[in-house]
Amino acid sequence: MLIAYPARLTDYPELISLWERSVLATHHFLHPIDRQTIKQNLPQYFDQVTLLKWQLDDAIVGFSGTSGTELVMLFLDPAYFRRGYGQQIIQQLGNIKRVTVNAQNPGALAFYQRQGFKIVSQAAVDGDGRPYPIINLAR
Template identity: 60%
Template sequence: MLTYFPASEKDYSVLTNIWSRSVLATHNFLKAEDKNEIQKMLPEYFKQVDLLKWQLDESIVGFSGTANQELVMLFLDPKYFRKGYGHQILQKLIDDGINKVSVNEQNVGAFNFYKKNGFKMVSRSDLDGDDRPYPILNLQL
């Protein structure tokens, strides 16, 4: 059974490792220097969201970060990909009021995942939130 708990600073290193493995598996469009810069900023990003760690028994499957009604981040450890955990997490977050998410345009797998779960594109930005040249698709239920 998948459970969740608020994440704290003591979890940051584990969550950063999950982020790194997940990004390696899904974000092949990121330049190495951008990946490294984002990774260094993760502790700051974590502090800006309601951060949850999602667990199967004692193993952390992934984490999510929300702000208001927006899913800001959802990353799974790649060993848990395509096993239904992302869907379970997203459905719980939707039940709790999430109705918006933004996704990198180049991350086709994530875009398709959100579309399959009822999200529709409402706008597009040429740059990401830090003005990097990675287009963002803004989705809403």
């Protein structure tokens, strides 16, 4: 069973590495410069959310960041893709009502729709004004 632990500053390097592996596997649309900029900003993003690392025994499967009832980030190590861990995380987080996904990441959109989220709005740029359309979902 997946167990959540509060992420600490000392976990950041491992979580950033996991983020990069996950993004390389799923976010093919990201320009390398944007990927590098986001990677450099991850510590600041981590500090703005309730950050949990999700583990099976000693292995980190992924991490999540929430703000109130919004899931701000959820990334899994590609080694754990398509095994039901994302769904377990959503269930264990409980009262998640909102999430935003990149429109160019149809796998993530389909995943959240399977979790009961519905599209409520869209935007032509991401939260930092980069040219990556986003889809806002709610349940």
